[in-house]
Amino acid sequence: MNKEQLLSKLRVIITPYVQNEEGLQNLNENTDFIKDLEINSANLVDVILDVEDEFDIEIDNEAMEKMLTVKASIQVIEQKLKAK
Amino acid sequence: MDVLFNPIILMNKDIIQKLPYTKPFLFVDEIIEVDDDHIIGNYIFQKDEYFYEGHFIDTPITPGVILTECMAQIGLACFGIYLLKGVWDTQDFGVAMTSNEMNFYKPVFPEEKVIVKANKVYFRFNKLKCNVVMHNSKGVLVAKGIVSGLAFNKNKV
Numbered sequence: 001m002n003k004e005q006l007l008s009k010l011r012v013i014i015t016p017y018v019q020n021e022e023g024l025q026n027l028n029e030n031t032d033f034i035k036d037l038e039i040n041s042a043n044l045v046d047v048i049l050d051v052e053d054e055f056d057i058e059i060d061n062e063a064m065e066k067m068l069t070v071k072a073s074i075q076v077i078e079q080k081l082k083a084k
Numbered sequence: 085m086d087v088l089f090n091p092i093i094l095m096n097k098d099i100i101q102k103l104p105y106t107k108p109f110l111f112v113d114e115i116i117e118v119d120d121d122h123i124i125g126n127y128i129f130q131k132d133e134y135f136y137e138g139h140f141i142d143t144p145i146t147p148g149v150i151l152t153e154c155m156a157q158i159g160l161a162c163f164g165i166y167l168l169k170g171v172w173d174t175q176d177f178g179v180a181m182t183s184n185e186m187n188f189y190k191p192v193f194p195e196e197k198v199i200v201k202a203n204k205v206y207f208r209f210n211k212l213k214c215n216v217v218m219h220n221s222k223g224v225l226v227a228k229g230i231v232s233g234l235a236f237n238k239n240k241v
Contacts, residue, residue, distance in 0.1 A: 042232060048209065
């Protein structure tokens with residue numbers, strides 16, 4: 001799975017939780033889930049759980065704390081997929 | 085592990101004492117059952133609860149938001165404290181209800197007892213999501229829905 005495919009899957013996952021539509025339209029590697037998309041911390045947990053289901057991986061506390069931007073999330077997902 | 089010697093097993097009274105609420109906004113009397121998957125607790129709405137003065141004029145009925153709060157205090161706060169085990173005591177935790185979806189079936193009048201049962205959907209990254217039901221003392225369904233909440237370190241907000 002390449003980065004673009006990952007990003008498009010991630011976009012589908014985060015869309016229901018996004019409060020800032022403009023941030024979603026401008027989604028890129030540097031997008032911050034909280035600052036740019038205004039996802040709240042409760043829904044951030046839902047994003048992580050949906051990522052686990054979509055990619056069949058397990059996210060631990062340490063990885064979860066890193067996943068605040070698109071870039072960091074893609075890195076974590078790639079890393080976990082490799083380790084499978 | 086031998087339950088008798090497990091220090092993280094909390095007595096049900098201990099859980100209520102750890103709650104960050106007090107009168108007139110504490111809506112838990114007892115925790116009857118709790119394990120890693122579910123919790124059951126109850127509360128008797130007293131005749132002189134403050135909100136009966138205004139809800140409604142001449143006809144005191146427990147507001148739906150208060151029933152939701154009661155379900156959240158048992159199904160999220162009490163249950164969350166239990167699920168966090170000893171960790172609750174090691175940090176300065178705050179709690180917040182983050183979402184709820186509720187249906188109401190019967191009114192609850194002053195001096196009625198309600199029994200709340202919450203079943204865990206998940207508890208991950210300090211977020212607890214539960215299916216909750218509330219029954220009255222006759223066993224009639226009063227309310228049913230979904231509640232979610234977070235426990236967070238107050239010093240890191």
